[in-house]
Amino acid sequence: MAIQSKEVNLPEVLAELRELYPRYEQALISNDVETLVTMFWASPEVMRFGVTENLYGHEELEAFRKSRPAANLEIVSFGGDFASITLQFERNTPMGLSRGRQSQVWVRMSEGWRIVSAHVSLLPTS
Numbered sequence: 001m002a003i004q005s006k007e008v009n010l011p012e013v014l015a016e017l018r019e020l021y022p023r024y025e026q027a028l029i030s031n032d033v034e035t036l037v038t039m040f041w042a043s044p045e046v047m048r049f050g051v052t053e054n055l056y057g058h059e060e061l062e063a064f065r066k067s068r069p070a071a072n073l074e075i076v077s078f079g080g081d082f083a084s085i086t087l088q089f090e091r092n093t094p095m096g097l098s099r100g101r102q103s104q105v106w107v108r109m110s111e112g113w114r115i116v117s118a119h120v121s122l123l124p125t126s
Contacts, residue, residue: 039115040115041107044057044058084103084105086101089101102120
């Protein structure tokens with residue numbers, strides 16, 4: 001089934017994800033492992049590529065979260081059940097300012113919106 005251009009960026013879908021995404025960010029900042037794990041698809045097919053790790057499957061992702069002590073957010077939806085979120089971020093670290101980006105693919109499942117794929121990377125320092 002092809003997505004028609006009138007189905008890109010449906011206002012109600014963008015609103016849902018704009019409301020949901022801050023919960024994800026807050027869970028990251030506060031290391032709320034339960035919320036982070038819940039927001040990802042509970043499947044062996046889920047994946048997250050981080051700055052220093054590649055995680056495949058819900059179990060690896062949950063183990064990673066449990067072992068761990070924005071700016072410019074963009075959301076694009078395709079129909080009512082599929083969207084991508086991209087974010088550029090800056091973090092103050094002991095080595096100075098770090099800039100990076102993250103992307104997520106979100107799919108509406110029977111249990112609600114879930115991240116099915118995520119990627120985080122740092123940009124070279126200038």
